[in-house]
Amino acid sequence: MHAFPAVRGLMRSSLFALGLSLFALPAAASIDYTDAQRDTIAELVEQLEERHYSKQHYDDTLSAQHLDAYIDALDGGKMFLTAADIAEFQKYRTQMDDQLPKGNLDAGYAIFNRFQERLEARLQGLIDDMPALVAAMDFTVDENYELDPEAREWASSAAELDDRWRKHLKNQVLSLRMADKPAEEIPETLVSRYRNQLKRVKQYNSHDVFQIYANALTELYDPHTNYFSPRRSENFNISMSLSLEGIGALLQSEDEFTKVSRLVPKGPADKQGELHPSDRIVGVAQGDDGEVVDVIGWRLDDVVDLIRGPKGSTVRLQVIPAKSAATDERKMITIVRNEVKLEEQAAQKKILEIPNGDQTLRIGVIDIPAFYIDFEAMRRGDPEYKSTTRDVSVLLDELQSEGIDGLVIDLRNNGGGSLQEANELTGLFIEYGPTVQIRHSSRRVWRDGKRVKSGYYEGPLAVLINRLSASASEIFAGAIQDYERGLIVGDRSFGKGTVQTLVPLTEGQLKITESKFYRISGDSTQHRGVIPDVEFPSLYDDSEIGESALDHALPWDQINPVRHRRYDDLSTVLPRLTEMFQERSQHNPDFIFLEDQIDLAAQTRDLKELPLNEAKRIALRDKQKADALAIENKHRVAIGEEPLKELEEEADEEDGDSLAAAEEAAEEDADAEASEEEADDVLLSEAGNVLVDALVLKQQRYAMHTPEQPEN
Numbered sequence: 001m002h003a004f005p006a007v008r009g010l011m012r013s014s015l016f017a018l019g020l021s022l023f024a025l026p027a028a029a030s031i032d033y034t035d036a037q038r039d040t041i042a043e044l045v046e047q048l049e050e051r052h053y054s055k056q057h058y059d060d061t062l063s064a065q066h067l068d069a070y071i072d073a074l075d076g077g078k079m080f081l082t083a084a085d086i087a088e089f090q091k092y093r094t095q096m097d098d099q100l101p102k103g104n105l106d107a108g109y110a111i112f113n114r115f116q117e118r119l120e121a122r123l124q125g126l127i128d129d130m131p132a133l134v135a136a137m138d139f140t141v142d143e144n145y146e147l148d149p150e151a152r153e154w155a156s157s158a159a160e161l162d163d164r165w166r167k168h169l170k171n172q173v174l175s176l177r178m179a180d181k182p183a184e185e186i187p188e189t190l191v192s193r194y195r196n197q198l199k200r201v202k203q204y205n206s207h208d209v210f211q212i213y214a215n216a217l218t219e220l221y222d223p224h225t226n227y228f229s230p231r232r233s234e235n236f237n238i239s240m241s242l243s244l245e246g247i248g249a250l251l252q253s254e255d256e257f258t259k260v261s262r263l264v265p266k267g268p269a270d271k272q273g274e275l276h277p278s279d280r281i282v283g284v285a286q287g288d289d290g291e292v293v294d295v296i297g298w299r300l301d302d303v304v305d306l307i308r309g310p311k312g313s314t315v316r317l318q319v320i321p322a323k324s325a326a327t328d329e330r331k332m333i334t335i336v337r338n339e340v341k342l343e344e345q346a347a348q349k350k351i352l353e354i355p356n357g358d359q360t361l362r363i364g365v366i367d368i369p370a371f372y373i374d375f376e377a378m379r380r381g382d383p384e385y386k387s388t389t390r391d392v393s394v395l396l397d398e399l400q401s402e403g404i405d406g407l408v409i410d411l412r413n414n415g416g417g418s419l420q421e422a423n424e425l426t427g428l429f430i431e432y433g434p435t436v437q438i439r440h441s442s443r444r445v446w447r448d449g450k451r452v453k454s455g456y457y458e459g460p461l462a463v464l465i466n467r468l469s470a471s472a473s474e475i476f477a478g479a480i481q482d483y484e485r486g487l488i489v490g491d492r493s494f495g496k497g498t499v500q501t502l503v504p505l506t507e508g509q510l511k512i513t514e515s516k517f518y519r520i521s522g523d524s525t526q527h528r529g530v531i532p533d534v535e536f537p538s539l540y541d542d543s544e545i546g547e548s549a550l551d552h553a554l555p556w557d558q559i560n561p562v563r564h565r566r567y568d569d570l571s572t573v574l575p576r577l578t579e580m581f582q583e584r585s586q587h588n589p590d591f592i593f594l595e596d597q598i599d600l601a602a603q604t605r606d607l608k609e610l611p612l613n614e615a616k617r618i619a620l621r622d623k624q625k626a627d628a629l630a631i632e633n634k635h636r637v638a639i640g641e642e643p644l645k646e647l648e649e650e651a652d653e654e655d656g657d658s659l660a661a662a663e664e665a666a667e668e669d670a671d672a673e674a675s676e677e678e679a680d681d682v683l684l685s686e687a688g689n690v691l692v693d694a695l696v697l698k699q700q701r702y703a704m705h706t707p708e709q710p711e712n
Contacts, residue, residue: 030113031109031113031116031204031206031209032109033105033109033206033209033210034206036506036507037103037105037206037507038103038104038105039506039507040210040214040505040506040507040508041100041105041210041214042100042101042102042103043506044217044218044227044505044510045058045100045101046101047503047512048217048218048221048225048510048512051441051501051503051512052221052222052225052441052512052513052514053222053440053441053498053513053515053516053554054221054222054554055441056220056221058097058100058101058217059097062097062217063093063094063095063096063097063098064093064094065220066096066097066216066217067089067090067092067093067096067107069216069217069219069220070108070111070213070216070217071086071089072216073212073215074111074112074115074212075115076149076150076255077149077152077255078149078152078153078154078155078164079149079161079164079165079168080115080118080119080122081114081115081118081154082154082155082156082157082158082161083153083154083155083156085114085118085154086154089111092107092111095107096108100217105210105213108209108213109209109213112209112212112213116201116204119201120198120201122165123194123197123198123201124198126169126190126194127191127194127198130187130190130191130194131187133169134173134186134187134190137170139170139174139177139612139613140613140614140615141612141613142611142613142616143167143611143612144609144611144612145167145168145170145171145609145610145611145612146167146608146609147608147609147610149255152164167612169190170612171610171612172190173186173190174612174614174617176189176190177614178617178618178621179329189294192294193294193296193297194297196297196298197297197298200298200299207229207230208229210229211227211228211229211508215227218510218512219551219552221512221513221552222498222513222552222553222554223550223551223552223553224496224498224500224511224513225500225510225512225513226510227505227508227510227511228508228509228510228511230507230508246268246304246307246308246309246337247268247269247275247307247317247335247337248263248264248266248267248268248269248270248338249261249262249263249264249269250262250263250264251281251300251304252300253300254280256296256297257280257282257320258281258295258298258300258303259278259279259280259281260275260276260277260278260279260280260281260319261277262277262468263275263276263277264415265345266345266370267338268335268336269335270413272334272335272336274331274333275317275333275335276321277468277540277545278540278544278545279319279320279321280319280320280322281303281317281318282294282295282296282318282319282320282330283295283317283318283330284306284315284317284318285315285316285317285318286309286313286314286315286316287313287314287316288314288316288334290316292316292318293306308337309337310337311337311338311339312336312337312338313336313337314334314335314336314337315334315335315337316332316333316334316335317332317333317335318330318331318332318333319331319332319333322544323601323604329621345369345370345372346369346372346386346391347366347367347368347369347388347391347392347395348366348367348395349364349365349366349367349398349399350364350365351364351365351399351402352364352365352408352684352685352688354688354689356692356696361406361692361695362402362404362405363404363405363406363407363408363688363691364396364399364400364402364404364406364407365407365408365410365684365688366392366395366396366399366407366408367410368388368392368409368410368411368414368425369413369414370388370415370416370417371388371414371416371417371418371419371422371472371473371476372386372387372388372418372421373385373386373387373388373417373418373420373421387418387421387424388417388418388421388424388425389424389425389427392425392428393428396457400457400459404459405459405460405692405695406459406460406461406462406688406691406692406695407457407459407460407461407462407691408461408462408464408684408688408691409461409462409476410464410684411463411465411469411473411477412464412465412466412468412490412683413466413468414468414469414472414473415468415469415470415471415494416470416471416472416473416474417471417472419436419448419472419475421472422435422436422472422473422475422476423435423436423448423449423475424450426449426450426475426476426479426480427449427450427454428456428457429457429461429480429485429486430450430479430483430485430565430567431450431453431454431456431565432449432450432451432454433449433450433483433520433564433565434447434448434449434520435447435448435449435450435476435520436449436475436478436479436517436519436520437517437518437519437520437522437559437562438499438515438516438518439515439516439518440514440515441514441515445518445559447520447562449479449520460486460691460694461480461485461486461487462486462488462489462687462688462691463476463477463480463481463486463487463488463489464489464490464683464684464687465477465488465491465493465530466490466491466493466538466539466540466683467491467492467493467494467538467539467540467542467545468494468540469490469494469530470493470494470495470496471494471496471497471517473493474494474495474497474517474525474529474530475517475519475525477493477530478519478521478523478525478530479519479520481519481530481533482519482520482521482564483564483565483566483567484566484567484568484569484570485568487533487534487570487577487690487691487694488530488534489532489533489534489535489536489687490532490535490536490683490687491532491535491536491537491538491539491540492528492529492530492531492532492535492538492546493530494529494545494546494547495525495526495527495528495529495547495548495553495556496525496526496547497516497517497518497524497525497526497527497547497554498513498515498516498517498526498554499513499514499515499516500512500514513554516554518558520561520562521561522558522559522560522561522562523556523558524556524557524558526547526553526554526555526556527548527553527554527555527556528548528556529546529547529548533570533577534574534577534578534581534690536683536686537591537594537595537598538598539594539598541601541602541605543605570694572701573698573701576693576697577690577693577694577697580690580693581686581690581693584686584689585686588682588686589635589638589639590635590639590681590682591682591686592634592635592638593631593632593634593635593638594682594683596635597631600627600631604624625647628647629644629646629647632644632647
């Protein structure tokens with residue numbers, strides 16, 4: 001997640017000024033740095049070198065990387081600066097490591113001022129010429145728009161840069177046409193978009209520049225090390241939840257969009273159910289009928305200000321779904337703002353009934369959305385304070401009294417929380433022993449875990465994880481796996497195995513990675529995550545979500561293991577368990593549906609370019625819809641339901657009963673959503689099946705190795 005202002009979004013906006021000479025316009029006002037910022041950058045470099053876990057020295061090599069990262073942060077799409085500009089900036093390549101420790105910020109501010117001059121000129125030219133530019137577009141020409149800006153080279157001429165703008169703007173206009181925006185409103189919409197961007201660009205100040213420049217350095221150490229300016233500390237790495245009233249989502253800037261990074265479990269957006277990780281927010285509206293504000297190219301904190309609001313109020317988000325490769329598809333999502341309450345994140349239980357031959361086994365499920373603890377209630381001595389471990393202990397007792405044959409702990413989408421609770425929870429499933437190792441940047445290692453022998457749940461256990469299971473979830477799952485106390489099933493976890501600390505500076509503060517988590521096996525949870533014993537198909541693209549998808553993430557490594565007990569020898573059953581899972585999934589219609597959806601999403605992600613010929617673009621969209629409908633109907637037929645005519649039925653005005661048609665369409669849409677939920681629930685059912693398989697296999701092996709008793 002980028003912790004600097006969303007300048008990159010502005011830089012990658014579609015701007016094209018036909019025949020515009022950048023050097024003919026007045027230069028943007030120059031921004032300079034302050035004495036306080038001189039002191040702050042010197043302190044920041046010192047803290048990075050002394051306290052960061054990686055122990056990197058800010059030398060010529062890192063200075064060169066800093067220059068590249070800073071230019072990429074400003075103009076990652078290569079849409080403003082030219083090859084000549086980049087050549088001129090090379091004089092700073094090995095100077096910044098000498099300048100910053102002395103409080104010299106000349107390089108960063110000189111580069112930014114050049115960039116802002118280019119940016120303001122492009123925006124103004126686009127605003128002035130938009131109607132003529134749109135009118136001149138020919139959507140019958142066969143040409144394509146490149147989707148990956150990183151594949152571009154720096155433009156060597158004004159003509160090359162102008163053509164890049166032409167295609168980018170043409171793609172935006174075509175997207176609006178495909179989203180049924182009336183032709184006469186498109187120029188006005190785009191002018192409004194870029195006028196808002198220009199207004200925000202002109203509001204950039206020294207704090208903004210400093211934050212971008214500083215974070216281009218800090219994020220070379222790792223993606224979780226960030227500088228926060230005094231004014232922006234609240235608004236970066238944003239969680240619009242818990243202490244803030246909002247929708248309960250983590251957001252980040254990516255290109256010109258605001259992207260959903262993660263949903264807070266049981267938060268308003270999570271409970272509403274339509275917003276998903278990797279969705280891109282392109283518009284925000286207030287209330288049930290407020291005007292949609294186009295937020296493409298906005299700064300991250302400005303978008304968040306629009307989304308936040310008082311408890312009980314409504315916000316409408318216009319999003320491009322994650323599964324859509326193009327920017328043509330738009331979806332409106334209505335969410336009522338609220339706070340995430342601790343009790344709503346509490347663990348919950350249910351029982352799955354799993355058929356096995358002539359019998360049905362009862363598998364308990366405990367869903368843990370987060371590792372929570374009410375520290376305030378605990379400190380004041382409240383004997384009924386809530387915590388994950390206390391709640392799970394009660395649920396576990398209830399499930400055992402109800403006669404379960406095994407237990408699944410569901411940690412899907414659990415982004416972590418209290419380390420203390422991860423340790424305490426592990427203690428419910430082992431007699432005693434360490435849970436986690438923590439190594440500081442000083443290389444001192446300390447261990448935490450269950451120190452006193454006590455009773456624990458000894459029955460069959462499985463832990464279900466996915467790509468969004470992170471941090472404390474990975475500590476718990478890793479410990480269960482290392483002790484061979486239970487099976488880990490699902491998808492590889494997130495891989496967040498680092499610990500951050502906040503350090504105050506002269507201005508603002510530095511969030512710095514100072515320690516790293518290690519399992520008792522000695523393996524880090526960082527980058528690699530926890531690898532399941534039985535791996536399910538992934539609902540998430542690991543190139544987009546997870547620690548390994550982040551630039552400069554610290555690597556996986558190992559330290560010395562801790563001697564620990566192994567409660568079982570699961571290696572004897574794992575090969576057969578995997579075979580049984582694969583055999584079963586080949587004939588399970590819900591699993592087939594899930595895998596078909598994953599394959600379709602992968603095909604969409606593989607698109608490298610989009611046609612700018614309107615007929616071909618429509619054909620591409622229609623094919624994607626037809627493929628999605630075919631997958632849906634294949635599943636419906638397999639489970640004995642009527643196929644849909646379309647994924648999104650509309651009222652048929654010609655049938656004489658539009659209300660009935662609309663109600664029928666709504667029912668079909670609801671059925672489609674239910675099918676998607678069933679496809680997701682199949683993962684939980686399959687976790688129960690795998691646990692039952694393990695139980696049966698162990699019983700068979702026990703019977704085979706038990707000597708027969710002599711007859712009397």
